[in-house]
Amino acid sequence: MSEKKNPVSAAAEKIAQKLQDAVSPGNELPGAPGPEAAPVDEPTEAREPLPPKHDQRGPDTYSPTGRTTGARQRDVAQAGAYLTTAQGARLYETDHSLKAGPRGPVLLQDHHLREKVTHFDHERIPERVVHARGAAAHGVFRGYGAAAGISKAAFLAEGVETPVFVRFSTVLGSRGSADTVRDTRGFATKFYTDEGVFDLVGNNIPVFFIQDAIKFPDVIHAGKPHPDREIPQAQSAHDTFWDFVTLHTEATHHTLWNMSDRGIPRSYRMMEGFGVHTFRLVNAEGDTTLVKFHWKPKLGVHSLVWEEAQITAGMDPDFHRRDLADAIEAGAFPEWELGVQTFPDTEDQMFQGIDLLDATKLVPEELAPVRPIGLMTLNANPSNFFAETEQVAFHLGHLVPGIDVTNDPLLQGRLFSYLDTQITRLGGPNFGQLPINRTHAPVNDMLRDGMHQTAVHRGVAPYRPHSLDGGCPFLAGEETGAYIEVPVEVSASRKARDAAVSFDDHFSQARLFWLSMTATEREHIVAAYTFELGKCWEEAVKERALMVLANIAPELCTQVAVGLGLPVPEATVSLAPVGPSPALSQLGKEWPVDGRIVGIVTDGEYDLDGVREVRRAVLDAGMVPLVVAPAGGRLDPTGDPVTVQRTFTTARSVEFDAILLAGAPAPAADAYGARDAKADDLAAVATGLDPRLLLMVTEAYRHGKAIGAWGQGGRVLEVAGLPADSAGVVSATDASSVLRSVTALLARHRAWDRFTPAL
Numbered sequence: 001m002s003e004k005k006n007p008v009s010a011a012a013e014k015i016a017q018k019l020q021d022a023v024s025p026g027n028e029l030p031g032a033p034g035p036e037a038a039p040v041d042e043p044t045e046a047r048e049p050l051p052p053k054h055d056q057r058g059p060d061t062y063s064p065t066g067r068t069t070g071a072r073q074r075d076v077a078q079a080g081a082y083l084t085t086a087q088g089a090r091l092y093e094t095d096h097s098l099k100a101g102p103r104g105p106v107l108l109q110d111h112h113l114r115e116k117v118t119h120f121d122h123e124r125i126p127e128r129v130v131h132a133r134g135a136a137a138h139g140v141f142r143g144y145g146a147a148a149g150i151s152k153a154a155f156l157a158e159g160v161e162t163p164v165f166v167r168f169s170t171v172l173g174s175r176g177s178a179d180t181v182r183d184t185r186g187f188a189t190k191f192y193t194d195e196g197v198f199d200l201v202g203n204n205i206p207v208f209f210i211q212d213a214i215k216f217p218d219v220i221h222a223g224k225p226h227p228d229r230e231i232p233q234a235q236s237a238h239d240t241f242w243d244f245v246t247l248h249t250e251a252t253h254h255t256l257w258n259m260s261d262r263g264i265p266r267s268y269r270m271m272e273g274f275g276v277h278t279f280r281l282v283n284a285e286g287d288t289t290l291v292k293f294h295w296k297p298k299l300g301v302h303s304l305v306w307e308e309a310q311i312t313a314g315m316d317p318d319f320h321r322r323d324l325a326d327a328i329e330a331g332a333f334p335e336w337e338l339g340v341q342t343f344p345d346t347e348d349q350m351f352q353g354i355d356l357l358d359a360t361k362l363v364p365e366e367l368a369p370v371r372p373i374g375l376m377t378l379n380a381n382p383s384n385f386f387a388e389t390e391q392v393a394f395h396l397g398h399l400v401p402g403i404d405v406t407n408d409p410l411l412q413g414r415l416f417s418y419l420d421t422q423i424t425r426l427g428g429p430n431f432g433q434l435p436i437n438r439t440h441a442p443v444n445d446m447l448r449d450g451m452h453q454t455a456v457h458r459g460v461a462p463y464r465p466h467s468l469d470g471g472c473p474f475l476a477g478e479e480t481g482a483y484i485e486v487p488v489e490v491s492a493s494r495k496a497r498d499a500a501v502s503f504d505d506h507f508s509q510a511r512l513f514w515l516s517m518t519a520t521e522r523e524h525i526v527a528a529y530t531f532e533l534g535k536c537w538e539e540a541v542k543e544r545a546l547m548v549l550a551n552i553a554p555e556l557c558t559q560v561a562v563g564l565g566l567p568v569p570e571a572t573v574s575l576a577p578v579g580p581s582p583a584l585s586q587l588g589k590e591w592p593v594d595g596r597i598v599g600i601v602t603d604g605e606y607d608l609d610g611v612r613e614v615r616r617a618v619l620d621a622g623m624v625p626l627v628v629a630p631a632g633g634r635l636d637p638t639g640d641p642v643t644v645q646r647t648f649t650t651a652r653s654v655e656f657d658a659i660l661l662a663g664a665p666a667p668a669a670d671a672y673g674a675r676d677a678k679a680d681d682l683a684a685v686a687t688g689l690d691p692r693l694l695l696m697v698t699e700a701y702r703h704g705k706a707i708g709a710w711g712q713g714g715r716v717l718e719v720a721g722l723p724a725d726s727a728g729v730v731s732a733t734d735a736s737s738v739l740r741s742v743t744a745l746l747a748r749h750r751a752w753d754r755f756t757p758a759l
C-alpha cells in the first residue's frame with residue numbers, strides 16, 4: 001500500500017478520517033486505512049504511553065505477611081467485566097437509590113449512593129495558579145551525543161533514548177478557556193532519565209516579564225481577570241496588565257513578543273521552546289559551561305493572524321489541543337530538536353555585553369549559534385487527561401548530574417514556587433508517586449507518610465546512617481551524584497534588596513526585536529498594541545504605554561498613537577544602538593507542509609474526478625484534505641463515493657490552511673443554512689453562490705491563505721472579487737497544477753504579499 005511507503009501521507013489520511021463530521025458506520029473515507037493498516041514503521045504499540053518502570057518496585061506489593069496488601073493500582077482501574085463499588089463489591093443496579101418504598105425517602109444506609117456522590121463531589125482539584133489550560137503528549141528524546149563534551153548527563157549521550165512527557169499551555173486563562181488567545185505558551189518537558197527525572201520548564205518566548213521572582217505574584221495578579229467581576233478571561237487586553245507592564249518597564253521585551261505573531265501560534269507543533277534562564281552544564285572532568293536551551297520545531301514556527309485567532313476561539317476553543325492530539329493519533333508525530341547556545345562560564349556571567357542572569361535578555365543566534373544536541377518525537381497521546389495532563393508536576397529543581405542552575409534571581413524563586421504550589425494543587429507531599437510523576441530510576445528515599453502515601457515502606461530506620469535495617473543506603477560518589485553544587489565562588493558582599501546595574505536596561509533588546517521584524521510582522525505588532533491598548537479604559541495607562549513604545553521605536557509609537565487618537569510622546573531614553581537579529585523573524589523561510597489542512601469545496605456534482613484526484617494528491621503530499629459541500633453524506637454513492645467532511649453549516653475558513661475550489665455551490669442547498677444567510681448577504685445570494693462560501697473565501701483571503709480554483713471554482717473567485725493573479729490566488733484548468741502551486745505557497749505558510757505593510 002502506498003500508505004506504508006509514505007507514513008506522512010498515511011498520517012494525513014488518518015487525520016482526515018478523524019476530522020470527519022459524524023460519519024456513520026459504513027461511511028468511511030474511500031481508501032482510508034482501517035486501524036489494522038497502521039504504517040509499518042510506526043507500530044501501534046509505540047503510541048501507548050510507556051508504563052513507568054518504577055511500577056514494578058517492591059514496596060507497592062510488600063506486606064509483612066508475605067501477601068500483597070491489595071491489587072496494584074493499574075489493575076484496580078477498570079479491570080473486570082462487572083461494575084463494582086470502590087471496594088470491589090459487584091453491583092446489580094446503579095440508577096436508583098435505596099428507598100423506603102418506590103416513593104419513599106432515601107435510606108442513609110445506601111453506601112453505593114453515598115460513595116458515588118461523595119466521590120463525584122470531590123472530583124475536582126484546584127487548577128494551576130498559572131498555565132491552567134494545557135494539553136500534553138508522551139514521546140521519546142534521543143541524544144545526539146553532541147553535548148557529551150559539556151555535560152555528563154547520561155541522557156544526552158549519543159543514541160540514548162529517554163521517555164518524555166510534554167505539556168503545552170497558555171498562561172493566563174482558566175482550564176476551560178480558549179486555546180488561541182494572545183498569550184505566552186508554556187512548553188514543559190519531563191525527561192524520565194535513568195539518573196532521575198529532569199524537567200525543562202520553558203515557554204515559547206525566550207525572555208520573561210520580570211527579572212526577580214518576587215514580582216511574579218504581581219505580574220500574574222495584573223494579568224489575570226480583574227478581581228471584582230472576573231473579566232476579561234484569558235486576555236492581556238485590559239487595564240491592570242498594561243498598568244503593570246508600563247510601570248515595570250523590564251516587562252517591555254516580553255510584552256513586545258506577546259504583541260508579535262509569537263503570541264498567537266498556529267499550532268503547538270509549530271512553536272519554538274526556550275528554557276529562558278541560563279543553566280550551567282558540568283562535564284565528567286568538572287568543567288562548566290553556561291547554556292541556554294532551545295527547542296526548534298521541525299515544522300517551522302508559524303502563527304495565526306489576529307482575526308483568525310479570535311474567530312477560532314469561538315468556533316473551536318480546543319483548536320490547539322485537537323491539532324496536537326489528531327496529529328499524534330494519525331502518526332504525524334511532531335518533532336523538535338533540542339539545542340544549546342553555549343557561553344564561557346566567566347566570573348561576571350556576561351556574554352558580549354549581555355547579562356546572562358537577566359531573564360529579560362536573549363542572546364541573538366547570530367552571536368551564539370544554537371547547536372543541536374538531541375531530537376524529541378511526540379508519539380502518544382495521554383490515555384487520561386486528569387491522571388496525566390492535569391496531575392503532572394514539573395519542577396526546575398528536578399535536575400540530573402551534569403545540569404545545574406545559575407544565580408538568575410527569577411530561576412532561584414521558581415526553585416521554591418513549584419513544589420510549594422503542587423503541595424496544595426495535588427493535595428499533599430506525595431504527588432511524586434502518581435504514575436505520571438514517578439521517576440523511572442529506582443527510589444530509596446527517606447520521605448515517609450503524609451497525605452496519599454501509596455508506598456508501603458519497609459523497615460524501622462528512615463534516617464541515615466543507621467545500623468538497624470540490615471543495610472544502610474549507599475551514597476553516590478561526587479562524580480555520579482546529583483545536586484553536587486558546582487564550587488563557584490560567591491562574592492562576599494552585603495545583603496541587599498537590589499539588582500545589578502545591567503538589569504536597568506529595559507529597552508535595548510525590545511528595540512533589537514522590533515528591528516528584526518519584517519514590515520508585515522511589524523504591522524501585526526502595531527495592530528496588536530492598538531487593539532490591546534484600545535481595550536484599556538484608563539487614559540493614563542495608554543499614555544504611559546506610548547512612552548514605552550517611544551523608547552523602543554518612534555515609528556511604532558506613532559502608528560499606535562494614531563490608532564488610539566493620542567499625542568505622540570517623546571522618548572525618555574536615547575534609542576539603543578543595536579542591530580537586527582534576522583533569526584528572530586518567522587518570515588522568508590520554507591518549511592515542510594506535513595499535516596496542513598486543505599479544504600476542497602465542491603458543489604457535489606461538477607468534476608468529482610478532479611475532487612478525488614486532488615484529495616489523493618493532498619494526502620500523498622502529507623497534508624489533510626477535508627471535502628466541503630453544501631450538504632453532508634456521500635457524493636456519487638453508487639460510483640466511487642466521496643465522503644463530505646464539512647458542510648457550509650459546520651465549516652469556517654479558520655480550520656483550513658488553504659482552500660481549493662472545485663465547484664460553485666448554489667445557495668439554499670440546505671434549508672437551515674439558507675435561513676442563516678444574513679440580510680446583507682442577499683446580494684451574494686443573488687449571484688447564485690452560497691453566501692457562506694463567499695464568507696469563507698473572503699475570510700481566507702483576508703488571512704493570507706492560499707486559494708486555488710479550477711473549472712467552475714473560478715466563478716467563486718469572480719463573485720468574491722478576487723482576481724486570479726492576486727497574491728496567493730491560483731487559477732488553472734486542472735486540479736493538479738492548482739494543487740502544485742498551492743502547496744508551494746503553503747511552504748511559506750501564508751501569501752505574505754497580500755498584506756500591505758505601512759511600515
Ligand code: HEM
Binds near residue numbers: 186212413422
Ligand atoms: C522564565 C520564567 C518562567 C517560565 C518559562 C515558566 C514556565 C512555566 C510553565 C511552562 C508552567 C506550566 C507547567 C505545566 O505545564 O504544568 C508553569 C507553571 C507555574 N509557574 Fe512558571 N514560569 C516562569 C516563571 C515563574 C515564576 C517566576 C514563578 C514563581 C515565582 C512561577 C510559578 C509557577 C507556578 C506556581 C506554576 C504552576 C505549577 C503547578 O501548579 O504545577 N513561574 N510555569
